[in-house]
Amino acid sequence: MKKNTKLIIALFFLLLTQLKAQVIISPYVVYTDEHNKFGSLIVQNESYDSYEISISFIFGYPVSDSLGNRTMKYIKQPNDSLPSINNWVKAFPKKFILQPKERQTVRLLIKAPKNLKDGTYWTRIVTSSTPVIKEEDTTKNGVSAKLRFVLNQVTTVIYRKGKAATALTVPNVKLYRDSTNTYQLLYSLKRKGNSPFFGNFNFKVYNSKGEIVKDESDYSSIYFDMTRSYILPKADFIPGKYKAVLEINFNEKEDIPKSKMQPMPPVKKIFEFVIR
Amino acid sequence: MKLKNSLIAFILLFTAGISCAQSFYVFRHKDLNFGDVFIGYSKNIRHFDNGAAKFSLYHTFRGRREILVTFNLPKTLSNGKAFLPITFNRRNAAWSFRDRKRNRRRFNPNYPLEIRRVRKNKKIFIWLGGKIKTNNNLPPGNYNGTITLTVEFL
Helix, strand or coil, rough: HHHHHHHHHHHHHHHHHHCCCEEEEEECCCECCCCCCCEEEEEEEECCCEEEEEEEEEECCCCCCCCCCEEEEEECCCCCCCCCCCCCEEECCEEEEECCCCEEEEEEECCCCCCCCEEEEEEEEEEEEECCCCCCCCCCCEEEEEEEEEEEEEEEEEEEEECCCCEEECCCCCCCCCCCCCEEEEEEEEEEECEEEEEEEEEEECCEEEEEEEEEEEEECCCCEEEEEECCCCCCCEEEEEEEEEEEEEEEEHCEEECCCCCCEEEEEEEEEEEC | CCCHHHHHHHCCCCCCCCHHCCCCCEECCCCEEEEEEECCCCCEEEEECCCEEEEEEEEEECCEECCCCCCCECCCEECCEEEEECCCCCEEEEEEEECCCCEEEEEECHHHHHHHHCCCCCCEEECCCEEECCCCCCCCCEEEEEEEEEECCC
């Protein structure tokens, strides 16, 4: 019986941690194309509070500096040279209140012009959730200060027209030593074709004995040319000869299950370097 | 034994609908609360103080992802009539993969925070404080403001 009680308590806490999540949005990428101009996303309120939800759009994509530090670049009024659907996308409804445990399907409609060139166009969906709270004045003589939080969750809607293609090349790799004497490998990535690249990046470094000293992988999206950096921690990289192998595998279906784009062959870049 | 099996089945069924979708999961544990402040004094809430805001987040996508967290911070709080300046710096913000005070990584909340190669279901905890300074002419009352927290993949 004691065992069961412990189990019940453990499961109760497991449930609690699962249910405290605020507002959940799914899917991460909404896919539309010239044959299906409607998409939808689901906004779920998994908390015990009411939230005011608003949907807006902004065109943006990840960028990096020459050292591989990344951030998002947002353009409020994108011009025609950019693959933006910001001016053609509409959401229904755009604003609503979600009561605890409620969910709402938001329909997206893309009204793209017919003379659009082949390729992939996109914009970012900003789902803002603001808690609906009644403020109470409890202060008498002093000052009371409180800040409430608005949560913006950013996802993507893409629109694909005609023949979409993408590819990635790695024209050069640099070994860079930063101000703390830590080495980094900087890979410049060139995106080709008319669409962003979604894929897995697997990075391995071997020492002169053929032993793996670094092994990491991640999933990433490359919208335009950028630089990726891999840090080589001092503790693992004593002076000597090394060989770095970067393998990039196209895997758009991970984020866009409906994708029909033909997979491109894997890219492999081998780079040998010396740590002094 | 029967009770145990039923409970497990119930939990699995109940959580499946929530957990299966690939998404971000963001938890707001606490708002940033300065409490009561005497007029003419300042109050600095550091990331490990009780009044600091606390969040956690994780994703359920396969593979490691790069997460960008951006705060849009107010410069003043208001009671509708008067304004109270507020500032934020590296001492006010920290993040960690664990929910504990030690070994947190401090960051400047005025700039985007990039958290690299975060694996599926790995929780990230974020704490945010701030500093307010009241002057002697400030009218008493409740001063409120809004912080926007933006979470996205890079």
